[in-house]
Amino acid sequence: MNKEFQLFPEAASSVASSVDELYFFLIGLTIFFSVLVAGLILYFAIKYRRGNRHVDRLQHPAPIWLELSWILFPIPILLFIFFWGASLFFKIYRPPDNATEITVVAEQWMWKLQQPSGRREVDTLHVPMNQPVRLKMISQDVIHSFYVPAFRLKQDVIPGRYSTLWFEPTKEGEFQLFCAEYCGTEHSQMIGKVVVMEPNEYQNWLAGGTTNEPPEVTGAKLFEQYRCGSCHTLDGTRGRGPSLIGIFGKQVRLNNGRVVKVDDDYIRKSIYTPAAQVVEGYQPIMPTYEGQLSEEAVMQIIAYMKSMTQQAPAAQGEKTE
């Protein structure tokens, strides 16, 4: 992996060759215009050099269409590039629904990842080939950026808010992972690899971990350990706080009138800064768990919340509107 000299990176994701196509088009355009401009300058400079008497220097007023032509002529080209780049960008940013979610916590100066089966990794990410993967990422401290050149993809990983990156690897092998946002002393060492395997090899690898507790199971344990149930019931009855059964994905009304969706960021915020968003009809009495629950722990609790949505029987949940 990057041990040998190369001039062009390999393409290992479903979007990589599309990005390369646009890139090559732009290279062609650049060569065309650079050669055109450089060529014209050289040609005119030599033809109209001072010593050259055998050349017609009689000037005529230039037609306005000449000026207009080089204003108008680039416009369709620019629009074309814009649309091409933008539509590919949409593809890059819209994960398919069946993507497997893997959580990533970045901190100075390492990557900590957890598979849906519970297996954890540091600085390495194992994924199955030809299956979409969605990374849910957050930073513990400063801004980092998850960058895999062979996939042609990167996404800044910021503190305080989740960011997402999805990809579908199309080639087996090991691919370089870099941190691409300067994050301090060991920024250059915050590197790793993405290991793409045949799907059955990946399953074998998954089974081989020592602690294979799925995140939602850990989340349930944390729910117990931190006694969330003392205020939040799991059977729909109202406690000191709203019942959490089936809460994920619901719309709730806050005490300031705003209606928000209960997503990853909402749950995370409720755990770290509960007073910032209180559901209507409840008191702002929830304590903060900042400093007690790590970002990974929060992600596990979120996984637990999500799993309840899936298993929830016909339980209504609190009518939070």
Added chain:
Amino acid sequence: MSAEDKNQPTAAQLAAPSLPKKHYLNSRYSPGSWLLTKDHKRIGLLYLMSITFFFFIGGAAAVLFRLELMTPQGELQPDTYNKLFTLHGITMVFFFLIPAIPAVLGNFLIPIMIGARDLAFPRLNLLSWYLYMVGGAFTIYVMLAGGVDTGWTFYTPYSSTYSNTYVMATAVGIFITGFSSILTGLNILVTVHKMRAPGMTWFRLPLFVWSNYATSLIMVLGTPVVAIAILLVAIERGFGIGIFDPRLGGDPILFQHLFWFYSHPAVYIMVLPAMGVVSELVATFSRNRVFGYRFVAFASVAIAVLSFLVWGHHMFVSGQSIYEGMVFSFLSFLIAIPSAIKVFNWTATLYKGTVTFDTPLLYAAGFIGLFTVGGMTGLFLSALAVDVHVHDTYFIVAHFHYIMVGGTVMAYLGGIHYWWPKMTGRMYPELWARISAVLVFVGFNLTFFPQFILGYLGMPRRYHVYPDGFQVLNVMSSAGASILGFAYLFPMCYLLWSLKYGKPAGDNPWNAIGLEWQTTSPPPTENFTKTPIVDYEAYAYPGSIIH
């Protein structure tokens, strides 16, 4: 009195040009007459000395880290490396590129080019220089005390909470220097509006003046925003108030918006004056009016206005919504149009002109070629999908160095050579100057072209160690950097040499058209013995036609 008569050299001038008896350099000699001067020409020279000093500091930092990058593992401590690239960015951006052309050439030439005796506010001009020097002193202090390692972009929360280096002192220094920039811009705007000589209408102004005018618009409107951004970082750092650190309730992306709202227009502060220089050089050395004068003038202002609308293209992968990305991508493509207009117009200016290959034209031609490449690579970055891959890699580094070094620095050197006879009364040695220009061009391309390839391969910015496969290209780049660094020393040497031994230049060594060539070289303190009256168009070379 027509333009042609004025510009034919007299027999006496042709015979043996000599220095005028009294001019702005020898009017008074005391240190006080320099340090307390109100003469825009002397202030221009004070700036020349200061920015050259900072250029070599930033350059020295570059030499050190390019040496480090020759091997994949390197010898420097990571912290040292991080401080070096930060120092390089800060000195080059704030203390060299932003002031260079406006504060050196602009200060010196704008009043003369419009037929005035000085800028509108001479004392404010001197204050600008002192503010610059105070800001510079802070930077030197930081450098000697242990450095700052945030990168010139100061992203939060690293800079506001986590960095253990001299962020506050750096922030204060840049804050102060920002006001130097604001005051210079303000001065230029008022001067161009109010102090033009009789007959010097807007559309008779040299394009150098138009460019600096557009630049000044950006300086005045944009700089205060980065001042507040950096002030807020200092406040958060000093008082623990949560502004950008999420742990304290802040939003790190807000800093990026505030920072890039200025820093994108800032890059146009760096390139617009360079374009103004190129317009002058191309006109003089093809003895032709600039093709499409009005279009070039309006394009300058259009670039200044549009520059404020595109800052989000630095943030496509920062977590902003894809719709924001699309808007900024679209606007970023638009700004290519006025730049292209200029490139085509300069090329057309050579058509049916009378071209001579003096050093300034070599630099101007270098600018046009390298700016075209740099500008085209900007299209790669405006294209959302490609930017995702190359953002924060060496591709970006190569892109902006093509424009700032291949563009601005070359135009700056071209301008220095072109107006050197006017500023000092002496000619520089032409052969050495041409050799240097070629060396700079070669060294530059060898340094930065491999970086495009490195960037697409995936080598991130601000890395002091890298995978082995990247070494060959890094070695090429460092080799180029050594040639470039060496090539920059030549002009220092021969320009200084020319101060004593250079041939006296006479009023108009280039036979150029422009008010600055109608006064002595060097000019008298009050610029003209009599206020000129202008009754001809800009670049009214015989045989050229108004477009």
Added chain:
Amino acid sequence: MHTPEALSTDDPHGHTGLEFAHHFDDWQQEYQSKSLGMWLFLVTEVMFFGGMFLVYMVYRYQFTPAFDASSRLLNLWAGAINTVVLLASSFTVALAVHAAHLGNRKMLVRLLAATLLLGVVFLGIKAYE
């Protein structure tokens, strides 16, 4: 805009009448330049404080209850007195400009000193706040 009729300067040759700095052609040009310069400077102040107000507005929207609660911690009297101090200093400096136009050097110096004093008071109260 009212163009004052006379401007007194410390001219060593004792000239009276419309004096202007030597790099200007006439007094009109100097006055117009200074006005334009001042307006431009005000624009930069708008951009500077505009940035700060933008940050304020963003956070006020996100954390309305916190902003409400903390505004109750501000000292009403300090704010009120400081407002009066600020307005008074604007008044004294405007009078100072008037004195300058009339050539009344003694009043000009006194009014500027008063303005400076009021400024120091303002900062003092701010520090207390």
